[in-house]
Amino acid sequence: MxxxxxxxxxxxxxxxxxxxxxxxxxxxxxxxxxxxxxxxxxxxxxxxxxxxxxxxxxxxxxxxxxxxxxxxxxxxxxxxxxxxxxxxxLMEMNKVLEVHPEDMDAVVQPGVTRERLNEELRATGLFFPVDPGANASLGGMAATRASGTTAVRYGTMRENVLALEVVLADGRIIRTGSRARKSSSGYDLTKLMIGSEGTLGIITELTLRLQGQPESITAAVCAFPTLDAAVTTVIETIQSGVPMARIEILDPVSIRAVNISGDMTLPEKPHLFIEFHGSQAGAKEQAETFGEIAAGNGCEGFEWSANQEERNRLWHARHNFYYASLKLQPGCRALSTDVCVPISRLAEALLETAEEVREAGLTAPIIGHVGDGNFHVGFLIDPERPETLETAKRLTHSMNRRALRLGGTVTGEHGVGFGKKPYMTEEHGEGYAVMAEIKRALDPKNILNPGKVVDIN
Amino acid sequence: MxxxxxxxxxxxxxxxxxxxxxxxxxxxxxxxxxxxxxxxxxxxxxxxxxxxxxxxxxxxxxxxxxxxxxxxxxxxxxxxxxxxxxxxxLMEMNKVLEVHPEDMDAVVQPGVTRERLNEELRATGLFFPVDPGANASLGGMAATRASGTTAVRYGTMRENVLALEVVLADGRIIRTGSRARKSSSGYDLTKLMIGSEGTLGIITELTLRLQGQPESITAAVCAFPTLDAAVTTVIETIQSGVPMARIEILDPVSIRAVNISGDMTLPEKPHLFIEFHGSQAGAKEQAETFGEIAAGNGCEGFEWSANQEERNRLWHARHNFYYASLKLQPGCRALSTDVCVPISRLAEALLETAEEVREAGLTAPIIGHVGDGNFHVGFLIDPERPETLETAKRLTHSMNRRALRLGGTVTGEHGVGFGKKPYMTEEHGEGYAVMAEIKRALDPKNILNPGKVVDIN
Structure with a gap:
């Protein structure tokens, strides 16, 4: 052996x-x-x-x-x-196997990327909404329970995978779920596999929920005097029932990165990037309601854009944010981390994090899927100055502990991998032992991605 | 021992x-x-x-x-x-422990019923959407992965439970999930417990997602010449992006039951009961779009109702459907079963089922959460004629096999319990063995609700 x-x-x-x-x-x-x-x-x-x-x-x-x-x-x-x-x-298992427009679902192999799938769907009037920063493979996105900017409206991979084919540690092939929209038939093995990061099985096929392409999309950018005012705007908008399709918060450092990367001239203040999907009248109505709430919270420099080119430039800059942030310090790498907290605690989490970053003298843009209470910090690391990595790790540790103290989780969408393992016991308590019991039951030899998520030896 | x-x-x-x-x-x-x-x-x-x-x-x-x-x-x-x-x-563990309006969530004990929770929430402008026919306990609803008429818009218990406290078979108490809206932190134990029907743990506390009460609700009832025309209307409406809050299909026998129970005079034809939630303008726009699609499919006797009293009567009759159907044959009991199929196969599933019921000479109203492809048949059983139970069981068997043949599941929302166990191997194949492996890992002595969902001995 x-x-x-x-x-x-x-x-x-x-x-x-x-x-x-x-x-x-x-x-x-x-x-x-x-x-x-x-x-x-x-x-x-x-x-x-x-x-x-x-x-x-x-x-x-x-x-x-x-x-x-x-x-x-x-x-x-x-x-x-x-x-x-x-x-x-798995990138050569990359076929879109079936598209069922009537049922609004598609069956794909794990190596299909999200952008490839959406290209293939374009003519059907349907799209797959989950959009992490990278043009990731759908198998990987399911394995890490990925999400992105549209989760506030359409959910994460958790809500958008109907069924899986999975190879287990002993080589058995199972199919979990079906193309039915819902089921109460036994334990939810689909959801158990989603987010298991290749430690319980290898995903070899996915059945995905699709959405109808919206008739109309309206986007806006607005600056706020403080992060707090921006977060309050989001909370009030959600409570008002407006179904935002995307709502992102960017701190002033992030805006600087977006300006550099997207060749834009936004003021270096906290911003919200927002998008509404709906009928012509519906998207407009949502936008107006939002505009009133934003104005009430001191929003400045409100800019609408139903123009597709402008909108694309904006979201392109947002989506390339990881790469954009690297341009703030040429030659650097990034330690990108994410946490997620109840939205009522988000302003607190953001402000304390920003303050710690400032005190430590690092450059670290903060950007968040604010509708979900999820935010990212991209600590820039100078390879010539190893102490910047140590500082970034210390601040990450502090962010994770803060997220748990505020009733949240140490990762909203990046996953555990190796980096977040040290926080699992604190986050899950005895539940972490249960995860190990499940891992042991399904992969007793620990051959599937050993050392990630949970240890069993 | x-x-x-x-x-x-x-x-x-x-x-x-x-x-x-x-x-x-x-x-x-x-x-x-x-x-x-x-x-x-x-x-x-x-x-x-x-x-x-x-x-x-x-x-x-x-x-x-x-x-x-x-x-x-x-x-x-x-x-x-x-x-x-x-x-x-668990019905004396029935406190609503916390309500967080800013985060739109609530923490409850398992013995709180869905109607009790919504009464307590009324003043907050929030509500909990999942509504099975019975005024069930929220713990039971989570345990069976229940849903109801609003799943097409708001999801099932699967999507509406953020976190659980669970007592395991060895008496350990674990907390799964958190109040954060999403997480990629380890295996999804929350979803594993939801739908496990008390066989993996006892749910002792639930954190639930809440929704904002819609500004405006519009409801409609319309009759169609055929079940097929009604299903086509639903498919086209979903594809058009109209976010229906409820869409129920009722066959002529169901309409008879609703007429008796609700003192109404609807024509005994296939019907859709629909409800739209949104802003005033939004709900109206949705209703208009739907009206056009329905007319194109031969809808007759279209009736709107923004009037709350009428709407309540309608949905009350629908919600009490199980009890209403018993009135079709005084003294009878019902064998109520449900299956769920991809919506493109729903008309086929409904028509074949109705035909079999007719041939067998039973009375059995058919009613469905048509937006999800989920439908129920309530076979009326005459305790004096045991052969009616045997016939109903035979037809149920046939429905289950048909649902699987059409790519669906033998239960959309009722759960497995004892009755659907015989179909688990056919539905899940080797995945059913995996369920047993998980059960064995978490409850090796098989003390938690033994004989339900899965056997391990």
């Missing part, structure tokens, strides 16, 4: 689609956070569920770790092979 | 709140379906999570089955003590 044996046997199975070339290994050892490159022992590129099952079975027999890989854009070291083993690159 | 010992020890713990009086036992052995009364050995009425934990611990030590009890309105024998043991009546 050894990793070497596993690699040999998988090569026998899939030939050249098992690679040990240094450049391929390096590529699959990279990440978008601060972790050092961690190449796996081999990279396998399966083309079917049956191949995935056969590979996992071999890995089980050989006690070889197996780590699923999509676009490599996760932020907490999820897909790094810290224990070596085989990286399972 | 024995049930008798457990009963004695629980009496030592909670005194008179452990009852073995025949009338109390009988009351906790009843159900609203066709199962014979099945009284437990004792009924314990805890007042706190700690008491629940202590009772469960005793039951574990004594190998005594323990079945949680709410309002006793489940339909698949969920709460019947088929293996004897202690019935845990």
């Amino acid at each position: 050894s990793i070497d044996n596993a690699v040999r046997r998988v090569r026998d199975l899939i030939g050249e689609r098992l690679s040990t070339s240094p450049s391929v290994l390096d590529l699959h050892g990279q990440n978008e956070s601060y972790y050092a490159p961690t190449p796996p022992d081999a990279v396998a590129t399966p083309h079917s569920t049956e191949e995935v099952a056969a590979i996992v079975k071999i890995c089980g027999e050989e006690d070889c770790p197996i780590v699923a890989w999509g676009t490599g854009t996760s932020l907490e070291g999820h897909a790094l092979a810290f224990n070596g083993g085989i990286c399972l690159d | 024995s049930i008798d010992n457990a009963v004695r020890r629980v009496r030592d713990l909670i005194g008179e709140r452990l009852s073995t009086s025949p009338s109390v036992l009988d009351l906790h052995g009843q159900n609203e379906s066709y199962y014979a009364p099945t009284p437990p050995d004792a009924v314990a009425t805890p007042h706190s999570t700690e008491e629940v934990a202590a009772i469960v611990k005793i039951c574990g030590e004594e190998d005594c089955p323990i079945v949680a009890w709410g309002t006793g309105t489940s339909l698949e024998g969920h709460a019947l003590a088929f293996n004897g043991g202690i019935c845990l009546d």
Whole structure:
């Protein structure tokens, strides 16, 4: 039993689609956070569920770790092979298998990216709403329970995956859920797999809920005198029942990044970026209600835009925020982290975080999916000054503890991976032991993405 | 180790709140379906999570089955003590513990009923949307993953429970989730417990998402020449993006029941009952769009009602449908079952079912949450003619098989309990074995509601 044996046997199975070339290994050892490159022992590129099952079975027999890989854009070291083993690159399982316009669902392989799916859907009048910053693979998005800017209206991956096909640690293939919109038929294995980060099974197929493309989209940008005023505006808007499609908060440092990256000239103040979806009259009415609430909270420089080009530029800058923020300090890397709190505590969480960042003398844009109480900090790390990484880690620790103190969670959408594991006991108490019991039941040899989410040894 | 010992020890713990009086036992052995009364050995009425934990611990030590009890309105024998043991009546844990209007959530004990919660919320401008037919307890609703008429707009219990407190089989108390709107922090234990029907843990506290009371509600009733025309109307309305709050389909037999029970005079044809929530202008616009689509599908006798009294009468008749249907044949009981299919297959499922019912000569109203592809059949059973029960069981079997053949599930919202267990292997395949593995990991002695959902011995 050894990793070497596993690699040999998988090569026998899939030939050249098992690679040990240094450049391929390096590529699959990279990440978008601060972790050092961690190449796996081999990279396998399966083309079917049956191949995935056969590979996992071999890995089980050989006690070889197996780590699923999509676009490599996760932020907490999820897909790094810290224990070596085989990286399972699912990006060649990338077919949109079925689209059912009447049922508003689609069946896809895990290597389809969210943008690819939406391109394929364009002519149907439907779209898939979940939009993390990266153009991530849908398999990876399900595995990390990803969300993004539209979760406030359409939900996260949790609400938008109807069914999965999953390969278990012993090579069994199961199908969870169905194309029915709802079910009370037994334990919710779909939701158990979503967010399990490849530690309970490998997702080989997804059935996704789709949404109708809105008839009309209206967007706005507005500046506020304080973060508090911006958050209050959001709370009052939600309470008024206006179904915002997107509502993002950006602190002044974030605005600077967006200005640089998007070639814009927004004032360096707290901002809300908002979008409304609906009928022509509906989107307009929502926008007007919002405008009144914002004005009541001291909003300045309110700007509407039903113009698609302008809107695209705005959201493009927002979506590329991670990359934009890197431009604030050329040559730097980022430690990007996220927490989520009840929205009534969001202003407090944001302000205390901003104050700590200021005191520490770091540059760290703060940006949030404010409708969900979820926000991100991108601590900029100077590779020449290792103390900046240490400071960023200290501030991240402080953010996590604060989120828990305020009744929230240490990650709203990035996931646990390796980086958030130290907070699991504090967040979940005895529930963390229950997660380990489930992991032990489904993967007793701990071959699936070992060392992530939960330890069982 | 024995049930008798457990009963004695629980009496030592909670005194008179452990009852073995025949009338109390009988009351906790009843159900609203066709199962014979099945009284437990004792009924314990805890007042706190700690008491629940202590009772469960005793039951574990004594190998005594323990079945949680709410309002006793489940339909698949969920709460019947088929293996004897202690019935845990949670209806005296019935406090609304916290309401957070800014965060639009509430923390409740499991014995609070949905109507009680909404009464307490009235002044806040918020409401809890999930509305199964019965005025069920919120703990029971979570345990069975209940939904109702508003799921098409607001989701089921799955989407509306943020966090739980749960007592596990060994007496440990865990908290799953938090008041944050979303989280990627570890396995989704909240969703694992929702729908587990008391077989993985006893829910002792729930944190629920609330919704803003809509500014305006518009309702309509319209008759269609065929079930098919009604279903097509719904599909087209959903595709048009109109956010219906409720959309129910009723077959002619159901209309007869509603007419009798609600003192109404609707024509005995397939009907849709619809409701729109929104701003004044929004609800009106939605209603108009719907009206055009319905007219295009041959809708007859379209009737709007923004009048609250009329609307209440209509929905009251719908909500009391189960009891209304019993009036079609005085003295009868009902075997009420539900399935859920992709909406594109709904017309087929409904028509084939109706045809089979007609051929068999039974009376069985068919009613559906058509926006979700979920429908119910209430087979009327004449206690004097046992063959009617046998026929109803045969037709139920046929419905379940049909739902699976059409890509659906054998239960959209009633749950598995005892009655749907025979279909679990066909529906879930190897996934059903995974459910057993999870049950075995969390309740190795099988004391929590044994014999329901999944067997592990």
